[in-house]
Amino acid sequence: MPVKIRAATQHMAMFSVDADAAQAMIDYSGLRVCRYRPNRAVAVLMLMRYIDGDLGEYLEYGTNIMVNPPGSNESGMRALQSAGAFIHHLPVDQAFTLEAGRSIWGYPKVMADFTVTDGHHFGFDVTIDGQFAVGIDFRPGLPVPSRFTSKPQVHPTYSHLDGVTRETAGEMTLSGVRYRLGGATVRLGQHAYAAELASLGFPKRAMISSSADNVEMTFGDAKEIA
Template identity: 65%
Template sequence: MTDVTPSQHTIAGTVLTMPVRVRTAHQHTAMFAVDADAAQRMIDYSGLRVCRFGRGRRRAMVVLMLMRYEDTDLGQYYEYGTNVMVNPPDDPDAGGMKALQSAGAFVHHLPVDQPFTLEAGRTIWGYPKVMADFVVRGADSPASVRGGRTFGFDVTIDGKFVLAMDFAPGLPIPGALAARPQVHSTYSCLDGVVRETPGRMVLSGVRYRPGGVHLRLGEHPYAAELASLGLPRRALVSSSAANVDMTFSDARIVGER
């Protein structure tokens, strides 16, 4: 058997050996069903196709999320993401609820608050990371998440308010259901290069509730894009995880624009 040497990347003088590991992170997400045509227009630059579902396949799923990375190979940082669920490039016309369950997440917005993860994200995976400022309301520690306390955050880029989200406490999900390993792909398009990044995650301390989030949009262009989807409107579901353990492998190029 031939040994395969793990790939390495040097970022700001630090050598990262793949896969990159996240050992401790806290997560808050909200899922919104939006107009599929509007979502497609927003990500047309990628060449990917949104995963359509619902009557006439007129809806698409958009996931807004905040991650607080605590113990990772990339350091500690906050990260906000706008993710649109898309079909894999080799099956662009898939659709329906079954296809949605296996769809990948196209990362459209990804502000962060630390320069190291910004450089690593853009260089290794082609993620559209930009620098931002975060204001957090309420603790997002594992104990607070497990305790079901209200949590909120604001994102500002270059002095312009992007959005604010406030999460109501959710109901705990049995650990046996939430802790199943999830294998997923994320997609990105940076400088015309479309990449797919495989990942694996295990969640613990998970809470869900219907709705459960209040979204306010600001004056930044990112906010205008979200408004074009019909947001804010009531989320289908919101969730939190007291911890997310995950790995990210090398990206592979799946297209060029």
């Protein structure tokens, strides 16, 4: 430790969802969703393609709900500045990262198959146990000058597995970043993950979407939260 990711790509979309529905979905964690507006929370759906890192090369999809730090009941737009991502879904396509993610950080990783379309328009499908779960199609965004994105970002992530909630601090540096309003279309399948996303109002229009040509990450041990 710490684990280092030297090269990865990212496609991400943020959505406004019903806060009560999001809270019901993650209540098992003991954490509270960040209500950035009255009864509205933020869900972040993303695909990471890890190219060079200590856990090998693999694909990873995440359903993340933005939550307050433990013990905080803050709300409003300012609360998002201190919010962290609670990782509710985390399918991957390689066995080593699955085992490491579950045993070291308590991430809810499961095995999945991915179909990625990487042309002028980027898209991906996630299939679990032979059932289509979720897919997202992205439209290209506008490039953002590196002076606005190259500063390292430190964000906590939260996970819950086998009755234990954990916090993991990580540092991330992005380059080749593009953003656009909207720009992402979600498709749902028949898997149980899709039913959970539907409970949040998916499929729906993204507030904002982004991509990064390269992501460097460093993250250490997980800390159990009482």
